[in-house]
Amino acid sequence: MVKNKKISNIILLAIIVLLPLVIRGSYSRGILILWAIYAILALSLNLIVGYMGLLSFGHAGFFGIGAYTSALVCLNLGFSFWPALLLTLIVVGVVGLGVGYFSIRLHGVYFAISTMAFSEIVRLIMTNWMSVTRGPMGLNDIPRPAFFGFNFSSELSYFYLVVAIAAVLYFIVHIIISSPLGRSFKSIRENQELSHSIGIDVAKTKVLAFTVSAMIAGVAGSLYAHYYTVIAPEVSGLFYSTVGLIMVIVGGKGTLLGPVIGAFIFTILPEALRATNQLQMIVFSLVLILTVIFLPNGLMSILKLSWGKQSRNKMVGR
Amino acid sequence: MAIMQVSNLTKKFGGVTANKNVSFEVKENQIVGIIGPNGAGKTTCFNSICGFTKKTEGQVLFGDKDISNLVHFQIAGLGICRTFQHTTIFPEFTVMENILAGMYLKAETGIFSTIFKYGKIVKQEQKLEEAAHKIIKMVRLTGKENSIAKNLAYGQQRKLAIGIALATSPKVLMLDEPAAGLNATESKELVELIRDVSKTGITVVLVEHDMKVVMSVCDNIIVLNYGEKMAEGTPAEIRKNEKVIEVYLGTETD
Ligand SMILES: Nc1ncnc2c1ncn2[C@@H]1O[C@H](COP(=O)(O)OP(=O)(O)OP(=O)(O)O)[C@@H](O)[C@H]1O
Ligand SMILES: [Mg+2]
Numbered sequence: 001m002v003k004n005k006k007i008s009n010i011i012l013l014a015i016i017v018l019l020p021l022v023i024r025g026s027y028s029r030g031i032l033i034l035w036a037i038y039a040i041l042a043l044s045l046n047l048i049v050g051y052m053g054l055l056s057f058g059h060a061g062f063f064g065i066g067a068y069t070s071a072l073v074c075l076n077l078g079f080s081f082w083p084a085l086l087l088t089l090i091v092v093g094v095v096g097l098g099v100g101y102f103s104i105r106l107h108g109v110y111f112a113i114s115t116m117a118f119s120e121i122v123r124l125i126m127t128n129w130m131s132v133t134r135g136p137m138g139l140n141d142i143p144r145p146a147f148f149g150f151n152f153s154s155e156l157s158y159f160y161l162v163v164a165i166a167a168v169l170y171f172i173v174h175i176i177i178s179s180p181l182g183r184s185f186k187s188i189r190e191n192q193e194l195s196h197s198i199g200i201d202v203a204k205t206k207v208l209a210f211t212v213s214a215m216i217a218g219v220a221g222s223l224y225a226h227y228y229t230v231i232a233p234e235v236s237g238l239f240y241s242t243v244g245l246i247m248v249i250v251g252g253k254g255t256l257l258g259p260v261i262g263a264f265i266f267t268i269l270p271e272a273l274r275a276t277n278q279l280q281m282i283v284f285s286l287v288l289i290l291t292v293i294f295l296p297n298g299l300m301s302i303l304k305l306s307w308g309k310q311s312r313n314k315m316v317g318r
Numbered sequence: 319m320a321i322m323q324v325s326n327l328t329k330k331f332g333g334v335t336a337n338k339n340v341s342f343e344v345k346e347n348q349i350v351g352i353i354g355p356n357g358a359g360k361t362t363c364f365n366s367i368c369g370f371t372k373k374t375e376g377q378v379l380f381g382d383k384d385i386s387n388l389v390h391f392q393i394a395g396l397g398i399c400r401t402f403q404h405t406t407i408f409p410e411f412t413v414m415e416n417i418l419a420g421m422y423l424k425a426e427t428g429i430f431s432t433i434f435k436y437g438k439i440v441k442q443e444q445k446l447e448e449a450a451h452k453i454i455k456m457v458r459l460t461g462k463e464n465s466i467a468k469n470l471a472y473g474q475q476r477k478l479a480i481g482i483a484l485a486t487s488p489k490v491l492m493l494d495e496p497a498a499g500l501n502a503t504e505s506k507e508l509v510e511l512i513r514d515v516s517k518t519g520i521t522v523v524l525v526e527h528d529m530k531v532v533m534s535v536c537d538n539i540i541v542l543n544y545g546e547k548m549a550e551g552t553p554a555e556i557r558k559n560e561k562v563i564e565v566y567l568g569t570e571t572d
Contacts, residue, residue: 172433179432179439180418180425180446187419190408197368197402198486199394199423208429 012257016163020156029155035267036162037223041240042247042259043166043173044216049245050253051177052209053189055108057241058099058115061122062092062214064236066221068126068133071142071231081145081226088222089215096214100207119236126233138232142225162223169216174256176212185209186254217244246284250291252300261299320379321346321521322367322398322490327376329362329545336362338545340376344490344538349512349522351532353556354542355566360525361403363542364494368400369393380490395423397489401496403525405475407482409468413459416467416478417450418443420485450485456514457481458507473504480511490521497528509535533557541566 020029041063048054070088073079079087103114126133133139145152145161152158176182187195188202195202225231243266251262266284273280295301322344329337336359344350352360365371367378369390377386385393408416426432426442454460457477462470467478476496483491496512497505505528512535516522526532532539533553541549541562549559556562 175436176429176432179427179436180422180443181427181429181432183415183419184422184427186411187408187422190410191406193370193402194406194408194482196370196390197394197400197406198420198482199391199399201391212429 013163013167017160020159026155029159031267031271033155033159033162033227035263036159036166037220037227038243038247038263038267039260040162040166040169040220040223041217041244042251042263043169044213044220045244046248046253046255046259047173047176047185047213047216048209049248050255050258051182051189052185052206054104054206054210055112055245056115056210056213057112057238057245058117058119059214059217059244060236060238060240061099061115061119062096062217063221063224063240063244064119064122064126064233065095066092066218067225067231067235068139068221069218070222071139071225072132074143074226075139075141081143082147085219085222088218092218092221093211093215096211096218097207099214100210104203104206104210116238116241119238119241123233123236126236133233136233138230139225140230142229142231144229145226158227162227165219165223169219170256170260173216177256189254243284246288248298250287250298252298255298255300257303258298258300261303265299319346320344321381322523323377323379324363324367325377325379327363327366327378328374329359329366329371330374335545337366337373337376337542340542340545340547342540342547342550344521344523347516347519347521348537349516349524349535351536351539352523352525352542353527353529353532353539353566354548358542359545360542361494362545364400364492364525367393368398368492370400394486394488397487398492399483399486399488399490400492401479401483401494403494403498405472405479407467407475407478409466411467412464413454413467413470413478413481414447414450414463417453417481417485418446420453420482421446421450423486453481453484456484457511473500476500476504477508477511484515484520488520490523491515493522493524493526495525495527497526497531500528505531 019032023029023032041059045056045059048056066088069091070084073084073087074081099115099118103111106114127136144158152161177185184195184200184205187200188205192202221235224235247262247266248259250265251260252258269283270280273283291298320343325341327337327340328335340363352363354360362371366373369388369392373386377384379385380396380398383396385396408419411419425446426439432439454463457480459474459477459481462474467475470478480493480496497508500508509531512522536553539551539553539556540547541556543565549556549562551559
């Protein structure tokens with residue numbers, strides 16, 4: 001069973017790696033890059049929404065902090081991309097720890113609202129702290145990453161960079177959720193009272209998952225900034241939190257692949273509807289509503305059916 | 319030797335006094351029963367001991383350690399695990415995953431060792447699974463390892479709940495009405511299970527309405543009435559106690 005899953009993961013990665021050979025032109029490849037970045041954002045949200053049952057509406061806050069931290073240290077302190085990414089991880093981790101610590105004691109919808117408030121505060125700070133963030137004008141001329149003299153300036157190379165980072169993060173999340181630590185996340189989702197009684201420090205575990213999730217969202221933000229080379233406070237707008245959530249729910253929460261599929265649909269779909277900006281949100285909502293009604297476990301439930309039950313990893317609770 | 323000592327336990331919910339000055343001792347490897355009419359404060363007593371509710375007054379010693387001010391997960395960590403009156407399992411997990419989840423405290427769960435020493439975690443998982451099979455056998459669920467818990471029959475779910483608690487390797491196992499809703503055969507099986515558990519050296523405290531179960535397994539029985547301890551003694555003594563017969567046993571039909 002486990003081996004089967006490994007093979008399908010490798011095939012999937014191979015398909016993704018080969019995609020740009022079919023999809024050419026810098027514009028189309030840009031869409032692929034956006035997909036991979038969204039997949040990372042959705043992966044991060046899925047860790048807490050899908051595996052732990054915590055609904056966060058504030059991940060755009062971490063996405064934005066990731067984008068701004070990484071961009072600012074490159075622009076103002078002369079950092080190159082990799083040390084900037086490391087610093088971003090630390091900064092977002094600390095902020096995630098703080099936000100998690102204070103909001104985790106709130107339950108259900110109150111938790112969701114507090115995370116939303118957090119991301120709005122982040123957006124307001126970005127808009128008003130003119131001397132550092134340059135306010136609504138945003139930042140530009142953010143450098144593209146380089147690696148031993150190789151510059152990721154082409155769409156093709158940047159796509160592979162994002163896919164490589166996404167694959168590493170995907171693997172880390174896989175390891176976490178198939179370990180006893182991840183089982184404790186799912187235990188909390190399944191039954192909090194029982195989790196207490198078997199010795200799980202539920203509050204601490206939730207903060208930990210939230211922090212890890214925030215850090216992954218921060219990486220997505222950083223990759224976003226260095227791809228577009230221009231960012232504005234809107235990176236912490238509600239749009240990114242909501243889109244991330246929709247991707248997780250439509251793709252299939254609590255499955256590894258679901259968010260990747262969700263991200264694919266919601267980056268390709270808008271392209272098909274590009275001419276009609278107004279229609280975009282309507283179609284988004286429609287797809288979300290239809291999925292929730294007809295496929296409560298997301299598109300992954302169709303895939304799972306066609307794979308048979310074997311796709312279920314032995315060590316992983318659902 | 320007393321493994322657990324409860325002194326002057328009092329719990330008030332606003333105007334309701336659910337427990338009043340309850341004191342008792344649990345000796346190592348005994349099976350102790352707590353009985354009493356509905357609303358007598360049995361579950362509240364469990365909740366106070368296990369740190370699921372903040373007691374108004376009183377002290378709980380575990381060995382010679384004062385655990386009065388600890389909370390649930392810390393108390394579980396010391397080796398006291400409880401089950402709940404309502405059936406409490408991880409519904410979407412398989413039976414095996416339920417038991418493995420119960421082994422949380424024994425497993426390596428640090429974030430860094432999880433990510434960087436994954437090979438070790440996988441090996442550890444195999445050991446845990448072996449131990450889990452033993453527990454599954456003990457609670458008589460062999461063959462059901464891969465069934466999703468919520469699809470089990472009611473009686474099997476009750477056994478699974480006990481299995482989860484056993485998976486924590488407790489020194490003291492506290493069962494809140496384990497026989498509730500079980501048929502005669504299942505209750506008999508439960509009695510055997512409790513005896514098996516006791517044989518492994520685990521101390522058992524149980525709240526129970528089913529007198530057959532209580533009288534046949536318990537070494538010592540504590541009777542609560544309106545939150546207060548009314549009597550204590552061996553099953554034979556409790557059977558003869560007139561006060562107990564009057565308020566409680568007399569109303570039992572079987
Ligand atoms: N959370 C609570 N808030 C207010 N009152 C409570 C609470 N929990 C219990 N009580 C009250 O405390 C008293 C004791 O309740 P408890 O559940 O401990 O009784 P019990 O002996 O377990 O009863 P049963 O046999 O029905 O399970 C009851 O009067 C109950 O209404
Ligand atoms: Mg009760």
